[in-house]
Amino acid sequence: MGEPGHSRRALLKGVGGLVAACPFAASVARAEPHVTDAPLANHASQDDRTPFYGARQAGVVTPRPAHGMVASFAVVADDADALEALFRRLTERIAFLTAGGPVPVLDPKLPPADSGLLGPVARPDGLTVTVALGASLFDDRPWLRPLKPKRLTRMTRFPNDALNADLCHGDLTLQICANSQDATIHALRDIIKSIPDQLILSWKQEGAVPVVAPGPDGTAESARNFLGFRDGSANPDSRDEALMDRVVWVGAGDGEPDWATGGSYQAVRIIRNFVERWDRTPLGEQERIMGRSKMTGAPLDKLSASEFVGPDYAQDRDGRLTPLDSHIRLANPRDAKSDANLILRRPFNYSNGVTRSGQLDQGLLFICYQADLDAGFISVQRRLDGEPLEEYVKPVGGGYFYVLPGVETPSDHLGRALVAAAREPRDG
Amino acid sequence: MKLKHSLAAAGLALVLASGAFARDAALDLVEPLAEYKVYVTEKTEKLETDVAAFTAAVKAGEIDKAKALFAPSRMSYEAIEPIAELFGDLDASIDSRADDHEGGEANPDFIGFHRIEYALWVKSSTEGLAPVADKLLADVKELRTRIAGLTFPPEKVVGGAAALMEEVAATKISGEEDRYSHTDLWDFRANFDGSRKIVELVRPLIAKKEATFLKTVDANFERIDTILSKYKQGEGYVSYEKLTDGDRKALSAAVNTLAEDLSKLRGKLGLD
Numbered sequence: 001m002g003e004p005g006h007s008r009r010a011l012l013k014g015v016g017g018l019v020a021a022c023p024f025a026a027s028v029a030r031a032e033p034h035v036t037d038a039p040l041a042n043h044a045s046q047d048d049r050t051p052f053y054g055a056r057q058a059g060v061v062t063p064r065p066a067h068g069m070v071a072s073f074a075v076v077a078d079d080a081d082a083l084e085a086l087f088r089r090l091t092e093r094i095a096f097l098t099a100g101g102p103v104p105v106l107d108p109k110l111p112p113a114d115s116g117l118l119g120p121v122a123r124p125d126g127l128t129v130t131v132a133l134g135a136s137l138f139d140d141r142p143w144l145r146p147l148k149p150k151r152l153t154r155m156t157r158f159p160n161d162a163l164n165a166d167l168c169h170g171d172l173t174l175q176i177c178a179n180s181q182d183a184t185i186h187a188l189r190d191i192i193k194s195i196p197d198q199l200i201l202s203w204k205q206e207g208a209v210p211v212v213a214p215g216p217d218g219t220a221e222s223a224r225n226f227l228g229f230r231d232g233s234a235n236p237d238s239r240d241e242a243l244m245d246r247v248v249w250v251g252a253g254d255g256e257p258d259w260a261t262g263g264s265y266q267a268v269r270i271i272r273n274f275v276e277r278w279d280r281t282p283l284g285e286q287e288r289i290m291g292r293s294k295m296t297g298a299p300l301d302k303l304s305a306s307e308f309v310g311p312d313y314a315q316d317r318d319g320r321l322t323p324l325d326s327h328i329r330l331a332n333p334r335d336a337k338s339d340a341n342l343i344l345r346r347p348f349n350y351s352n353g354v355t356r357s358g359q360l361d362q363g364l365l366f367i368c369y370q371a372d373l374d375a376g377f378i379s380v381q382r383r384l385d386g387e388p389l390e391e392y393v394k395p396v397g398g399g400y401f402y403v404l405p406g407v408e409t410p411s412d413h414l415g416r417a418l419v420a421a422a423r424e425p426r427d428g
Numbered sequence: 429m430k431l432k433h434s435l436a437a438a439g440l441a442l443v444l445a446s447g448a449f450a451r452d453a454a455l456d457l458v459e460p461l462a463e464y465k466v467y468v469t470e471k472t473e474k475l476e477t478d479v480a481a482f483t484a485a486v487k488a489g490e491i492d493k494a495k496a497l498f499a500p501s502r503m504s505y506e507a508i509e510p511i512a513e514l515f516g517d518l519d520a521s522i523d524s525r526a527d528d529h530e531g532g533e534a535n536p537d538f539i540g541f542h543r544i545e546y547a548l549w550v551k552s553s554t555e556g557l558a559p560v561a562d563k564l565l566a567d568v569k570e571l572r573t574r575i576a577g578l579t580f581p582p583e584k585v586v587g588g589a590a591a592l593m594e595e596v597a598a599t600k601i602s603g604e605e606d607r608y609s610h611t612d613l614w615d616f617r618a619n620f621d622g623s624r625k626i627v628e629l630v631r632p633l634i635a636k637k638e639a640t641f642l643k644t645v646d647a648n649f650e651r652i653d654t655i656l657s658k659y660k661q662g663e664g665y666v667s668y669e670k671l672t673d674g675d676r677k678a679l680s681a682a683v684n685t686l687a688e689d690l691s692k693l694r695g696k697l698g699l700d
Contacts, residue, residue: 074680197648197684198681418543
């Protein structure tokens with residue numbers, strides 16, 4: 001993990017112009033945000049801009065803004081030309097939406113150019129749109145099949161899953177994140193309206209991260225999930241580039257097709273939480289199930305420590321303090337081997353309505369990124385199979401996807417290397 | 429011809445009086461509107477004939493015959509939905525679905541085509557259907573009378589091309605319209621024909637200026653024709669359940685694109 005000694009929160013850094021512009025905050029400094037940090041209250045601006053261009057797509061190691069969604073589509077593309085056309089149009093829309101700008105004004109006899117949700121000038125509001133591809137995009141197209149990332153499969157059921165076919169899989173996903181729900185919905189509606197002939201929406205799930213007020217030192221605690229626990233305390237540090245290169249990003253030597261370099265595996269899980277039942281569970285049991293103090297997030301063997309201090313399982317081999325089947329201990333045993341199973345989690349809480357049984361339909365839109373899907377999410381989830389937490393959670397949807405490499409310049413487009421590879425003649 | 433001529437004259441008088449859009453657009457649309465009224469009038473006549481035969485079979489307890497007549501009887505209605513839907517009361521009693529009514533199929537207000545469809549396919553019975561059949565025929569006759577006396581609003585006619593696609597996109601592509609009989613592809617055929625008819629009628633007005641637009645629209649209609657032709661059987665179509673996932677997606681993409689493109693047809697013709 002490389003973190004216990006020097007907490008990432010110690011990396012305080014002034015925020016320059018922003019702070020200087022605000023007379024009441026002249027002495028405030030804060031840690032540069034990490035991917036799972038809660039969004040800071042009063043920090044988001046509609047003019048926040050996350051650069052779209054880069055070797056890797058935004059929205060993976062980018063700190064979470066307050067709102068996020070995953071939308072899954074079926075793709076209409078029968079050949080490499082059609083796929084290129086789709087990628088070019090997606091690139092054009094995402095480049096505009098993430099930079100922001102005036103919405104074209106049309107003849108009022110025509111439908112308006114966009115939904116109007118953001119007014120005459122679409123401000124970026126921290127928007128990121130991350131494009132990823134599902135196994136079916138490759139499997140259903142013989143000319144694309146040989147280029148499928150090695151570990152990309154159709155998600156299969158884990159023992160506790162009750163997968164709803166209407167909430168699973170897809171040819172292409174968009175992970176859309178922004179400071180406001182309106183900005184995410186505006187982006188989704190813009191893309192649906194712009195590319196109706198090639199993208200057919202299959203399902204979507206929206207979520208949010210609670211915005212947290214920073215403490216006096218400018219730092220914030222991890223956001224809580226709908227089980228009331230802090231989520232993400234032990235996430236690998238997304239600001240550590242070398243660590244991200246190893247854990248999250250696919251590199252040239254990883255045995256993946258050449259075009260996939262700079263991409264990442266995305267696992268999405270829509271995990272319903274049985275919150276009524278959870279709320280009727282004794283606090284001590286909740287904490288033993290999770291392996292952390294509910295209020296502070298401290299590990300159970302160091303109750304006075306901060307959530308960011310790791311547990312010491314070597315001193316607690318029989319699980320007297322942190323039960324061996326607790327969620328955090330199974331997910332990350334912190335031994336020599338489990339270091340290979342690190343994943344970068346980037347989840348959002350969702351609240352959808354009421355089930356037919358009259359219970360709240362709430363849970364976690366779990367999203368995680370890793371360079372190796374088998375060693376990452378799939379290995380972690382296998383260790384979790386049968387955990388006591390299963391009585392309170394039920395995965396109902398999601399899928400596995402491959403995040404395309406980034407778009408480096410305005411003349412580049414998403415999936416350029418993939419399309420080029422698809423056009424290369426291959427030996428039968 | 430005579431009918432067509434007098435309709436054209438009546439349409440002209442109204443259009444000029446309405447002042448809802450520019451004088452040129454009004455004059456240009458007189459002929460297409462008149463022709464569209466002829467089209468709708470013919471469809472309503474056929475609807476009445478077909479529904480008379482369908483409801484007679486229902487009342488006679490001839491289940492197989494009634495099942496065979498269900499889908500073709502609906503086609504004339506589906507083709508003229510933009511006009512038929514102007515009469516909300518009739519549309520509700522002729523073509524509402526179970527989920528338009530609280531309590532679904534059990535609700536006595538659930539009548540019309542789909543109530544009979546439910547009885548024929550799910551209950552395999554025509555018991556108690558006589559009043560429903562009589563009401564359906566009476567409603568269809570009433571529709572014909574009302575349409576005969578209607579001056580067609582130009583924006584509803586032109587907008588109808590897109591409205592038909594919106595209907596398919598929003599509540600038909602899922603197969604929920606004919607959920608008991610799965611005869612949705614017959615409805616689709618009629619919806620597409622009805623939409624394309626409108627495009628054909630106004631085509632001469634925009635052929636020069638909007639050549640690219642029309643080319644895209646034509647291509648999508650042809651895409652739909654190609655897909656539907658794969659599922660043709662006799663005079664009609666196989667069960668909607670036979671539609672492959674890939675074809676459903678391709679159909680969905682073409683319908684969504686037509687809905688998007690045809691939403692601009694009114695504006696392109698200068699209608700407000």
